[in-house]
Amino acid sequence: MCIEWAGEQDWDRIKGYAKEHGSEVLLGVHSVHVDEKWKVTSVLSIASYNDNVEMVKLTLEAGFDNKEAMYLAAQTSMKNSDNSTILRLLLEHGLDPNIDLQVEGLVEGIYNLLMSAAAAGHIDHAIALLDHGANVNKTMVRPDGHVVSPLAFTICFGGHDYFRLFLTRGAIPTTSDVLYVFTLCLKACKGEDPRLSRDVAIQIFATFLHLGKPDSDVVRDKFNLAPPSYHDPTIANITKHYLQGRPFCCFVCEALTAASRSKLHMCPCRNVAYCSKDCQVKHWKEHKVQCTGPLNERGESEAMVKKRSKTGKGVAAGEADVGVAEGAVAEGAGATGKNGKKGKKGRGKKK
Ligand SMILES: [Zn+2]
Numbered sequence: 225m226c227i228e229w230a231g232e233q234d235w236d237r238i239k240g241y242a243k244e245h246g247s248e249v250l251l252g253v254h255s256v257h258v259d260e261k262w263k264v265t266s267v268l269s270i271a272s273y274n275d276n277v278e279m280v281k282l283t284l285e286a287g288f289d290n291k292e293a294m295y296l297a298a299q300t301s302m303k304n305s306d307n308s309t310i311l312r313l314l315l316e317h318g319l320d321p322n323i324d325l326q327v328e329g330l331v332e333g334i335y336n337l338l339m340s341a342a343a344a345g346h347i348d349h350a351i352a353l354l355d356h357g358a359n360v361n362k363t364m365v366r367p368d369g370h371v372v373s374p375l376a377f378t379i380c381f382g383g384h385d386y387f388r389l390f391l392t393r394g395a396i397p398t399t400s401d402v403l404y405v406f407t408l409c410l411k412a413c414k415g416e417d418p419r420l421s422r423d424v425a426i427q428i429f430a431t432f433l434h435l436g437k438p439d440s441d442v443v444r445d446k447f448n449l450a451p452p453s454y455h456d457p458t459i460a461n462i463t464k465h466y467l468q469g470r471p472f473c474c475f476v477c478e479a480l481t482a483a484s485r486s487k488l489h490m491c492p493c494r495n496v497a498y499c500s501k502d503c504q505v506k507h508w509k510e511h512k513v514q515c516t517g518p519l520n521e522r523g524e525s526e527a528m529v530k531k532r533s534k535t536g537k538g539v540a541a542g543e544a545d546v547g548v549a550e551g552a553v554a555e556g557a558g559a560t561g562k563n564g565k566k567g568k569k570g571r572g573k574k575k
């Protein structure tokens with residue numbers, strides 16, 4: 225009966241029943257039913273399936289804590305709901321975001337919750353899991369022996385937003401992630417991956433290098449591994465810039481072009497580039513400590529000149545107003561422009 229109610233919204237009846245018989249009657253829902261595979265049928269999972277928040281709450285508040293059922297409810301909810309209300313309720317009531325039923329032998333070949341969130345396509349779910357301590361670097365072993373990381377998993381689903389989220393939440397790319405990103409992005413640029421467009425692949429690639437900061441030797445190695453016919457000009461350009469330590473995307477949002485033009489705006493120090501004044505302002509507080517200010521015609525910063533001549537005075541570069549940097553953008557823009565729109569058009573021929 226309780227299971228039937230899980231799909232209903234007749235709260236007066238359900239709550240009246242629970243009140244009359246004690247809320248633990250809802251624990252009857254516990255009667256975990258394991259079918260021929262591994263599914264656990266419970267009020268919780270059915271209520272999650274029906275996106276029935278009230279019933280989920282009632283069940284959890286009655287003390288329901290079967291971990292398989294909670295895990296399944298979380299999986300179901302991620303598939304069926306575009307908000308994280310139920311998932312958050314489960315987490316608040318003890319669902320372990322790193323639960324590994326595979327290791328415990330209860331579930332075979334299933335991905336962890338974070339991976340499932342990436343597959344289901346609602347970023348809210350991944351944020352809820354991470355907020356509750358999900359380990360963004362927790363890998364899973366596939367039945368074929370392949371080790372899959374949540375980061376690599378997001379690329380399969382073309383989810384740049386997930387990819388970025390995982391990197392900003394501390395995902396550390398493994399060597400096989402680097403190979404995976406190269407392979408997937410280069411294939412996508414060739415039009416060989418129906419799930420990933422060239423634009424998204426390039427954006428994922430830029431974000432990967434900028435935020436993931438993979439080891440340069442590994443990057444060089446993996447790039448050279450790809451057959452030359454797969455060397456997409458934009459990917460090649462971004463890789464070259466990365467290996468040379470030059471900016472190739474907006475420091476703040478990884479955009480490859482400015483909103484109003486094809487070239488990014490370079491900070492006069494030429495170490496960072498931005499897509500817009502907004503992004504530059506956002507980053508200025510952090511960057512002003514490192515910013516060496518504009519370079520002279522010999523490519524030297526003010527500090528370098530000062531050191532050389534020991535006579536330099538004037539404003540310390542770090543104190544320059546953001547407006548100054550913006551004003552000086554035009555001359556510097558060429559450097560980033562080459563990996564920006566030009567590369568995107570498939571040429572990147574500017575030397
Ligand atoms: Zn930006």
Ligand SMILES: [Zn+2]
Pocket residue numbers: 491492493494495496511514515516517
């Ligand atoms: Zn600067």
